[in-house]
Amino acid sequence: QIKRQTVVDIVAHKNGQPVVMLTAYTAPMAKLFDPHVDMLLVGDSLGMVLYGMDTTLPVTLEMMIAHGAAVVRGSQQAMVVVDMPFGSYQESPAQAFRNAARVLSESGAAAVKLEGGEEMAETVEFLVRRGVPVVGHVGLTPQHVNAFGGFRSRGRSEAEADKIRRDAQAISDAGAFAMVIEGTVEQLAREITASVNAVTIGIGASPACDGQVLVSEDILGLFTDFRPKFVKRYADLASTVSDAAATYADEVRSRAFPSAEYCFGVKKG
Numbered sequence: 001q002i003k004r005q006t007v008v009d010i011v012a013h014k015n016g017q018p019v020v021m022l023t024a025y026t027a028p029m030a031k032l033f034d035p036h037v038d039m040l041l042v043g044d045s046l047g048m049v050l051y052g053m054d055t056t057l058p059v060t061l062e063m064m065i066a067h068g069a070a071v072v073r074g075s076q077q078a079m080v081v082v083d084m085p086f087g088s089y090q091e092s093p094a095q096a097f098r099n100a101a102r103v104l105s106e107s108g109a110a111a112v113k114l115e116g117g118e119e120m121a122e123t124v125e126f127l128v129r130r131g132v133p134v135v136g137h138v139g140l141t142p143q144h145v146n147a148f149g150g151f152r153s154r155g156r157s158e159a160e161a162d163k164i165r166r167d168a169q170a171i172s173d174a175g176a177f178a179m180v181i182e183g184t185v186e187q188l189a190r191e192i193t194a195s196v197n198a199v200t201i202g203i204g205a206s207p208a209c210d211g212q213v214l215v216s217e218d219i220l221g222l223f224t225d226f227r228p229k230f231v232k233r234y235a236d237l238a239s240t241v242s243d244a245a246a247t248y249a250d251e252v253r254s255r256a257f258p259s260a261e262y263c264f265g266v267k268k269g
């Protein structure tokens with residue numbers, strides 16, 4: 001029985017070796033990533049990369065719990081963090097606690113992640129004081145896509161940068177042990193990382209953060225509808241998968257598959 005990384009292990013990365021985080025949504029992928037990462041994020045990005053939704057807004061709590069449980073079953077040592085979906089925590093601290101408690105108890109994950117800054121600080125403190133470890137998410141927060149008018153980098157104007165600085169400080173002061181900083185310029189990520197206690201995990205936020213996260217389907221080249229500037233593709237699985245399907249289809253049509261070795265009661269000739 002391997003011991004899972006805990007909040008204490010992750011917090012020890014502040015100003016140390018970078019935290020490695022990847023998204024995972026299924027047990028087999030979690031099993032492949034687990035030996036290599038510190039944290040597995042069951043992101044609500046699954047709505048877009050697995051379910052074909054245009055945004056993360058239609059993702060439900062039931063979906064997050066089901067995928068969270070799969071990732072916990074598939075992994076052994078990484079800390080598993082599950083995203084709270086849109087509408088499951090913004091109403092009140094009590095609503096957030098009720099749903100976060102379901103996520104932790106029904107999936108077995110160790111922490112939840114929620115988007116937002118100053119307006120969510122009271123909720124973050126409410127959760128943390130009641131035993132729910134919280135990861136924040138500031139900057140480009142995809143659940144705000146309708147308010148932002150699209151997915152674009154944040155904090156380029158001084159007013160926007162100021163707001164993100166205050167957001168990061170507020171959720172760190174409220175007790176979030178880590179926070180994702182998404183889609184911001186390096187200078188801002190550097191200032192936030194230097195001033196907050198929380199471990200900062202960047203996605204499109206420069207190497208100045210305490211760690212990095214990417215969406216696994218993006219690094220594997222499996223999700224190819226669009227590629228944000230900050231995504232580096234480490235593999236091209238889309239072609240591998242499509243070639244496998246094409247070869248299988250050809251062999252079925254030509255009756256080359258199944259050959260004798262794949263059949264019961266047929267002598268290999």
Ligand code: KIV
Nearest residue numbers: 023043044045180213
């Ligand atoms: O949903 C997600 O995958 C995320 C990461 C991009 C940080 O929130």
Ligand code: NA
Nearest residue numbers: 043044045083
């Ligand atoms: Na997310």
